[in-house]
Amino acid sequence: MEIDLAKPYTITPLRTMGRHMHCLATEMNEIAFERQGVVQRLLKASVVNPLANYLPAALFRAALRFGKSELAASNWADPGGWRSMVISYDGKPRQIADKILVGAGTIPMALRNRRKLAAKILAILIDESPSDPVHALCVGAGPGRIIMDAMLQANREAYATLVDMNTDPFEHGRLQARQEGLDGKVRFIQCDVRDGVGAILDHQPDIVKMIGICEYLLDTEIIQIARAVAAVMPATAPIVFNSLSNAHGTDRFFRRVFGLHMNHRTPAQLQQLMQQAGFDSFDAHPEPLGVYHVIVGRKAAEPTTDPAKGNT
Numbered sequence: 001m002e003i004d005l006a007k008p009y010t011i012t013p014l015r016t017m018g019r020h021m022h023c024l025a026t027e028m029n030e031i032a033f034e035r036q037g038v039v040q041r042l043l044k045a046s047v048v049n050p051l052a053n054y055l056p057a058a059l060f061r062a063a064l065r066f067g068k069s070e071l072a073a074s075n076w077a078d079p080g081g082w083r084s085m086v087i088s089y090d091g092k093p094r095q096i097a098d099k100i101l102v103g104a105g106t107i108p109m110a111l112r113n114r115r116k117l118a119a120k121i122l123a124i125l126i127d128e129s130p131s132d133p134v135h136a137l138c139v140g141a142g143p144g145r146i147i148m149d150a151m152l153q154a155n156r157e158a159y160a161t162l163v164d165m166n167t168d169p170f171e172h173g174r175l176q177a178r179q180e181g182l183d184g185k186v187r188f189i190q191c192d193v194r195d196g197v198g199a200i201l202d203h204q205p206d207i208v209k210m211i212g213i214c215e216y217l218l219d220t221e222i223i224q225i226a227r228a229v230a231a232v233m234p235a236t237a238p239i240v241f242n243s244l245s246n247a248h249g250t251d252r253f254f255r256r257v258f259g260l261h262m263n264h265r266t267p268a269q270l271q272q273l274m275q276q277a278g279f280d281s282f283d284a285h286p287e288p289l290g291v292y293h294v295i296v297g298r299k300a301a302e303p304t305t306d307p308a309k310g311n312t
């Protein structure tokens, strides 16, 4: 599903059991998203993006090195890794090169929109959960910024198990949790989720979050991870993940200059993969730049093996 950027932006209300649809739509439309005006979009499409995509990559790399770009350095060290997410989420870099890239770049703007949208959706799901306290499992969690935002917004008690195959982001995450007063409510565990998560969990997760990970994975890896989490989730429990469209128009720039190879998939393509892992009843919510959709699916009562039988 692609969105028409010329139309006024409205978010589809989240499918919900308890809260009134109208209130949910209002809550989601009150999010302070970053947007681009018509002139900015035209300028990017006709001038900025073609230059970024086709000028020699060596020129950009030299300029970014000279300008001590932290965003470029973090991507060169770990393309699309958690550190570049943190730089984009914070949106207040020190170096001039980063102020331009992070402040005006479509992907960093869309990442900040995705953070706000995913946090709001997760907060609503926490408040809707029948469990008390609510347990969220975050896969490829990095330092856990989005689930912490959601826990701070939710009215109900929640705790989170943050799983990542890489321990590097954990120290940053623990510091953030202390600063946010969430110490003791988040725990970080190193685990490659493809190997299964049952052994590291003491309680079933009420919500599973897979934000910021699918675009770096192959189809087979997404199915493998989704099957591993489906195996520990109760029926109808929600999973939250995101798609990535090439509406940002700078894929060639990111590949050549940052070495960042992202897999673009429509919500329908991603839902089809999730269906193969046993999820259905999907709702896709776009952020206003049309780059990311945040999608909520539900663990099927019985694993859906035939995509034709699934409920999209």
Ligand SMILES: C[S@@+](CC[C@H](N)C(=O)[O-])C[C@H]1O[C@@H](n2cnc3c(N)ncnc32)[C@H](O)[C@@H]1O
Binding pocket: 080, 081, 082, 085, 086, 139, 140, 141, 142, 143, 144, 145, 146, 163, 164, 165, 166, 169, 191, 192, 193, 194, 211, 212, 213, 225
């Ligand atoms: C781009 S970061 C996103 C971090 C965070 N979810 C966010 O949106 O800010 C992706 C993270 O997924 C982790 N990851 C990738 N494959 C994984 C796997 N099979 N099991 C656990 N973590 C994985 C990486 O180590 C990385 O920290």
